[in-house]
Amino acid sequence: MPEPGLIVAPLTPFTEHLTVDEPALARQIDYIVKDCRATMIVAAGVETQEYTYLSFEERKNLIRRTIELTDRRVPVMVGISHASFRTAIALAHEAERLGAAAVQLLAPLRPFAGPPTQADLLAYFEAIGRETKLPITLYLNPGPGADVSIPDTIALAKLPQVQLIKESSRDLARVSRLIVEIDRAGHARYFTTMQMLLATLQLGGSGATMPPPGSEIARAVIDAFVAKDYERAAEIQLQFALFxxxxxxxxxxxxxxxxxxxxxxxxxxxxxPYAPLTHDEMTALAATLKSTVLAPRFKAAAA
Known part of the structure; x- marks a missing residue:
């Protein structure tokens, strides 16, 4: 069985002029590679990366710079999600040109309303799969994307080019069934998120995908699990209960x-126009983080 994977989506730092702060992005990618020991990085793939605020050209530039700054230290997966399959294909071709290892594609809503049928979803992924040689990660996140049922998720996982799945649900019944019917069945590697990480590993899933600094806590969970120190893995996993x-x-x-x-x-x-946390919220967050594996970072930051 392969080592558990940790797929990390760098946050996008912006300058005061709302352009991407490339030195800050470079520092963050170094942290993700060296300290979190990510097995893969995602470029402009999830909404937390705030890529949806960017123009198409700015999004392509963020993808390019993420790949360049990663500098082949770990594979990079490129987000190509878009309501138009032609735009998604254009981004897939750009990902190929830049040397990406895979693409990530959100299961889309129907732009003309109503939930997509299984036939709609299969047609969308097949249309893109025919146009790219890269493996596809099926990204599941109701809200920005479709709320894909368990049967429809299994059907999508059986498509030849769908080789990974990013699951945003915290529903243990859903996650455990899909681990059995997708990952353990050999259709695709199934990745969950922070709160589901240890349960996913215990049930035979492939790992998790998340932004930093949750990824540093996740690395500690994975290391303890691989070392068969299950008590320690559970202790660290509980750090995601509050943060x-x-x-x-x-x-x-x-x-x-x-x-x-x-x-x-x-x-x-x-x-x-979204606001940062207030001073009181930052104080409370700092107190919580100081009780996690991130605590030594505060001393280093203060030094």
Missing amino acids: PSKWMHRGLAPAMKAAMNLIGVPAGEPYP
Whole structure:
């Protein structure tokens, strides 16, 4: 069985002029590669990366710079999600040109309303799969994308080019069934998220995907699990019980950017008009993070 995977989506730091802060992005990617020991990086793939605020050209530039700054230290997967399959294909071709290892594609909503049928979803992924040689990661996130049923998820996982799945659900019944029917059945590698990480590993899933600095906590969970120190793995997993959950009403991007800033890896502020955490919220977040494996970062940041 392959080692558990840790797929990390760098947050997008912005300058005061709302362009991508490339030095801050470079520092963050170094942290993700060296300290979190990510097995793969995602470029402009999930909404927490705030790529949806960018123009098409800015999005392509973010993808290019993420690949360049990663510098082949780990594979990079490129987000190509778009309501238009032609635009998604154009991004897939760009990913190929830049040397990406895979593409990530959100299961789309129907732009003319109503939930997509299984036939709609299969047609969308097949149309893109015919146009790219890269493996496809099926990204599942109701809200920005479709709420894909278990049977429809299994059907999509059986498509030859769908080789990975990013699952955003925290529903253990759904996750456990899909691990059995997709990952353990050999159709695709199934990745969950922070709160589901240890359960996923125990049930035979492939790992998790998330933004930093949750990824550093996740690395500690994975290392303990691989070392068969299951008590320690469970102890670290519980650090996700409060973080980032207590601050999720502010949104994942503001909460995770605040956490990164607190541990000394600047990630900037949320893209306006969304506000950063208040002073009191930052104080409470810092107190929680100091009780996690991130605690040594505070001493380093203060030094």
